Amino acid sequence: MTAAYEIASLLDRLSRLHGTGRRAAGLNPAQASALDYLARANRFSRTPSAVADYLSATRGTVSQTLKSLAAKGLAQEGPGGSDRRSRRYDLTPQGQAVAEALDAVPPADLTDRQMEDVRDALRQLVRGMIEARGGRSFGLCRSCRHHRASVQGAHCALLDVPLRDEETTQICQEHEPGIAKNARPDGCTGRG
Amino acid sequence: MTAAYEIASLLDRLSRLHGTGRRAAGLNPAQASALDYLARANRFSRTPSAVADYLSATRGTVSQTLKSLAAKGLAQEGPGGSDRRSRRYDLTPQGQAVAEALDAVPPADLTDRQMEDVRDALRQLVRGMIEARGGRSFGLCRSCRHHRASVQGAHCALLDVPLRDEETTQICQEHEPGIAKNARPDGCTGRG
DNA sequence: ATCGATAGTATCGAGTCGAAAGTATTGCAA
């Protein structure tokens, strides 16, 4: 058996083990994934379409999942911007709290150094698979080729809008790796 | 965000990306996981209970999944041994073929060396989570503390039965890491 | 013979999922 194949098997098993842990919080895996994404995405990226792209699911499925989060009081639906077809789902304070609770993550006998290595390798795997199927990268705003930093504050050259500081460290659906001057392409600053 | 948390997120996304690939084969993720397990488990470990343990699912759920595999002609149900309550699901030739087709796994821009590192790290993660919740290890037969090798052939000291050669490289539900003399605890021989 | 434990199944309700059909809105082009 090749290492690649065993990796697929291990990922499968890990995600199952991880999923059962989250079920304890009253959420099923799909809801937990969506909640996690909403907690980390910027205001342009909290739409059903973006969630669908991120989760590799259809819009129909995601529409239902988001409605169920809203029904549980974890997210709030609202208009998404100037385009009146667009909807945006923002987490409620309860939703934020649950998302943070999910941060209490799996036990691991790994050193910090090993954890970082695993993370970097997984990032590369994700990037490879995304590229292979022409998907979006969903990287952090500040690592995007459209990101512009100045003394007045950050700015998105694609959408032509000013950005709040905290938005530059959130996930953006429009993210394009390109050449970043202010940060590494993966959005990692190197030493935390 | 800690590396541990990002790992959880990445795993989530990877398993989704991977899952959509398998859906193309006409199987949903649960069926694919079960099929994959059946293809790699020895004759003592292809029971509904073992599959349930391995997949961290309930027996009821797994019972249905296995029935659906049988309905598709990918697995065959039969008596499991001397215990007349027990059932065993063996893959049919078609099932074997599909399982092998699923081996054609994700694209990855990683070197062989990096793949092995990821695999080893994931193994450790799985082991940590399994231990944390007191689950079974589901390691390979030959790496088990009950495994005995002799000139007449391999033997299981727990079940007290002779083992065919190919069975010693299969997954066993009774596997206990213990101290292995003939192989590393993870069942890896080191250099392939 | 009895009785508790175990292996597996059946059924229920909530929910996922992809597919397909539908609505509202946008934006482009004639």
Added chain:
DNA sequence: TTGCAATACTTTCGACTCGATACTATCGAT
């Protein structure tokens, strides 16, 4: 301005997962 295709999202459908619960058959020990 009208027309129309593309887009954002929702709704519905059928197959399926999943945990929970209740059930049957069998085992094993007393």
